Amino acid sequence: MSKKLTKRSEDYSKWYNEIxxxxxxxxxxxxxxxxxxxPYGYxxxxKxxxxxxxxxKQTGHENAYFPLFVPKRLFEAEEKNAEGFAKECAVVTHYRLKNDPKKNGKLIVDEESKLEEELIVRPTSEAIIWNTYKNWIQSYRDLPIKINQWAxxxxxxxxxRLFLRTTEFLWQEGHTAHSNEDEAIEETKLINNLYKSFVEDFMSISVITGTKSESEKFAGAEETYCIEALMQDGKALQAGTSHFLGQNFAKAFDVRFSKDDGSLDYVWATSWGVSTxxxxxxxxxxxxxxxxxxxPKLSPYQIIIVPVFKSPDDLVLINQYLExxxxxxxxxxxxxxxxxxxxxxxGKKFNEYELKGVPIRLCVGLRxxxxxxIELFRRDEMKKLxxxxxxxxxxxxxxxxxxxxxxxKKSKIFLKNNTKIANNYDEFKSMIEDGGFVLAHWDGTDHTEQKIKKETKATIRCIDDTFSDEGICIISGKKSKQLVYFAKAY
Amino acid sequence: MSKKLTKRSEDYSKWYNEIxxxxxxxxxxxxxxxxxxxPYGYxxxxKxxxxxxxxxKQTGHENAYFPLFVPKRLFEAEEKNAEGFAKECAVVTHYRLKNDPKKNGKLIVDEESKLEEELIVRPTSEAIIWNTYKNWIQSYRDLPIKINQWAxxxxxxxxxRLFLRTTEFLWQEGHTAHSNEDEAIEETKLINNLYKSFVEDFMSISVITGTKSESEKFAGAEETYCIEALMQDGKALQAGTSHFLGQNFAKAFDVRFSKDDGSLDYVWATSWGVSTxxxxxxxxxxxxxxxxxxxPKLSPYQIIIVPVFKSPDDLVLINQYLExxxxxxxxxxxxxxxxxxxxxxxGKKFNEYELKGVPIRLCVGLRxxxxxxIELFRRDEMKKLxxxxxxxxxxxxxxxxxxxxxxxKKSKIFLKNNTKIANNYDEFKSMIEDGGFVLAHWDGTDHTEQKIKKETKATIRCIDDTFSDEGICIISGKKSKQLVYFAKAY
Known part of the structure; x- marks a missing residue:
């Protein structure tokens, strides 16, 4: 604890790692x-x-658990999804080790235990889950299925980077099945709103919401809704996503149901998740x-009490006083x-709990x-009374x-103060350089989006349909349906 | 639900699978x-x-999370533990798939993504955790560490077989580090008792407790404590284990701490777990x-209410009546x-909730x-009133x-009625054939234990030190320190 924390203004990234x-x-x-x-992070x-x-659960979802592994033939069934994750997946190829005949006490892979079909460690569970749902769904009476998994x-x-991007991470993934498109879209939106209200009410973080562009959406989705937060260094962070999957997975895994009129149709799907x-x-x-x-709502404990004592007797008195x-x-x-x-x-304890962000510190001595x-210290304002x-x-x-x-409130003000509208590309570039969200007109093409990304490192963070005023794309000069949010992002 | 459940007396194994x-x-x-x-099982x-x-948490443990993968060199560090799990572990060897040039839309393992060092999917986490504890422990002031992980x-x-033995399963694993042997042994016993009281108070299952024989203990442990339950077919089921690991893992991973007198010693360890x-x-x-x-304490819901109605109006009346x-x-x-x-x-609903074991069913009609x-039905006694x-x-x-x-109470009586003492090997064999726990004198040697296992399929389930009367081994006729529990087991 004697090491001093780097200042945010000096090196934000170093500051983060040190915290x-x-x-x-x-x-x-x-x-x-x-x-x-x-333990403290966990x-x-x-919470x-x-x-x-x-x-x-309040919104009618149940928890369940599906396998860690996805057999390759299931993994590759939904092509876009497979393409999206194939380049970054851990592959299990063998199921046994044996003693290394050359080195005593060392183990090597037993080649005789090679699997006929490789298993992919799940990067996401649509494939294994839709292959399961196939057997659960015959009729509209079996729908909707609304399942979540913590995994x-x-x-x-x-x-x-710790928490932000790790090879293994913890998350929840919801996977729902519906008998019609509207219901699935409603579910997708409901969850995105649920994420928004959780992040605001419990994490005290203000977010923007909307849909992703074609290039940024989830591999295998028809539409991805998201919540995006703005970090203090002006970079955006995608905090949660909710996907309308259309009938893509139902078609890939041949999941059909009989409607109340007796006809057959593919099932409609959503999936959604937030992670560590x-x-x-x-x-x-x-x-x-x-x-x-x-x-306070997410702090492992809201109050840390630091007794100031010189002897065990002092401590007894203080504890009586606090009873x-x-x-x-x-x-x-x-x-x-x-x-x-x-x-x-x-003093050292004070530093420690300030570092740990405990909302309120109480300090009690004989005086x-x-x-x-009692001496009270609130962490957010660093004020003592x-x-x-x-x-x-x-x-x-x-x-x-x-x-x-x-x-x-601070988060809302920060978000507001760091969201600007760019009227032309020069303005846009300078605003992006400064950090924060930049609203700009975009012609809706992948070409323009990629050009902006290449030249400024900014991506479209989300498309909020409430900004539905038409305008002119800042790059191509073509017609634009609305302003969209750009930012550099984590 | 139209399918009828197989009777236990006909085929217990089939009955289990069907339930x-x-x-x-x-x-x-x-x-x-x-x-x-x-969802219902989950x-x-x-709960x-x-x-x-x-x-x-009440006994001072905290939760944390450690990686899913164990690098091979860590996996093999504690030799006995490695030997115990090497023959049954999933091995990750590659981290990428690529398009199969021969088959459109298919994927194959990208050989260029071969890992320099293979990763083992954790069969248990002692290795990865003790490699981590190494950096957390310098002085006796850093001890004890009492961490649990749900994983x-x-x-x-x-x-x-579903739940009983699956390739992937869910569990909790506790891993504690202590500055002295006594404290570690106390922790091992405390947890075994905690398991016993949980299984009795919440699962309503009576268990026997004790330690494992040398051949049955956990790979890498000095002593394994366990709780063992008896199933209705007379076979035992190991329901939880708590291991005193001595200094084995501390030595394998070189985890030493300075004592209050300034000298260095290896850290003492325990680990313990129950699973799905x-x-x-x-x-x-x-x-x-x-x-x-x-x-009732573990049922997803304790009461199922079945309204008997012919029209939506009836249902409204019934709901008012139940308000x-x-x-x-x-x-x-x-x-x-x-x-x-x-x-x-x-009627179908009745069958369904009887199958699902809901403790109480209420049925309400206009009459x-x-x-x-109100009509009440208790599931355990199948009685209506x-x-x-x-x-x-x-x-x-x-x-x-x-x-x-x-x-x-039923479980206790069943356990008592199915626990017998065998005075000689013939009696032993016939009792084992009948099922249940058989207490017998054993000379303490692996040779005798293996002979019994080979000839009767019975293993030593646990050694309960309260049976400390000396006697004569039923096989070898040699001196025996005490009666031990034998049974055929899952």
């Missing part, structure tokens, strides 16, 4: 591109899981030069932790007992609510 | 030996997870010829489901409204408690 490490969220592992999620992920899971997936990324990438969004949205800043307050926290459902270590100074006070102990629980309950709101 | 399928718990997948856990697993997770693991089993195999134990412990029987009862269920935290399908007869009654609606919630709350207790 992940110093706040004990995650670390690189011995496996190329895979991470170890440490506790945040668990994310719990809240999302509740929302999925690990593997995509062989060349450049990895959200952890990256959380860190980069709220963190400051002192470390992580956690919204009533702790009971009130329990009653209010506020998670707190007391750090009673005697080999770490209060507080005399004065019937002394309050009467008898008012503490009431003030803290309100403060936690305020912190949650305050972070979202 | 798994007909109660919609799981099914075989397109991937050899891997299963799809269906909902039970989620198991939730309760265990609570117990782990999927892969063991390439030749003969698989528990689902198999649950099915086989309580199921009967009508299907699954679930203990107050439903509110009381909500208040009492009792999960219920109402099956309002109009294309399935009440019940007149009489102010009519009760006044105003007493229903109170009676049901108590009944759920009784069912949970009743199942455990």
């Amino acid at each position: 992940v490490s110093m706040a004990e969220l995650a670390e690189v592992s011995a496996v190329r591109g895979c991470m170890v999620i440490k 506790a945040i992920w668990e 994310i899981q719990k809240e999302l899971d509740k929302k999925f 690990n997936v593997v995509r062989w990324e060349m450049r990895t 990438r959200l952890m990256g969004a959380l860190i980069m949205s709220h963190g400051d030069d002192q470390g992580l800043v956690l919204p 009533n307050l702790k009971q009130q926290f329990n009653k209010l459902g506020i998670d707190y932790k007391i750090d009673e270590r005697d080999n770490v100074s209060p 507080d007992i005399e004065k019937k006070t 002394i309050i009467p102990i008898h008012e503490a629980s009431m003030q803290i309950e309100k403060l936690l609510f305020d912190i949650q709101e305050n972070l979202l | 798994v399928s007909m109660a919609e718990l799981a099914e075989v997948s397109a991937v050899r030996g891997c299963m799809v856990i269906k 909902a039970i697993w989620e 198991i997870q939730k309760e265990l997770d609570k117990k782990f 999927n693991v892969v063991r390439w089993e030749m003969r698989t 195999r528990l689902m198999g134990a649950l099915i086989m412990s309580h199921g009967d010829d009508q299907g699954l029987v679930l203990p 107050n009862l439903k509110q009381q269920f909500n208040k009492l935290g009792i999960d219920y489901k109402i099956d309002e399908r109009d294309n399935v007869s009440p 019940d409204i007149e009489k102010k009654t 009519i009760i006044p609606i105003h007493e229903a919630s109170m009676q049901i709350e108590k009944l759920l408690f009784d069912i949970q207790e009743n199942l455990l």
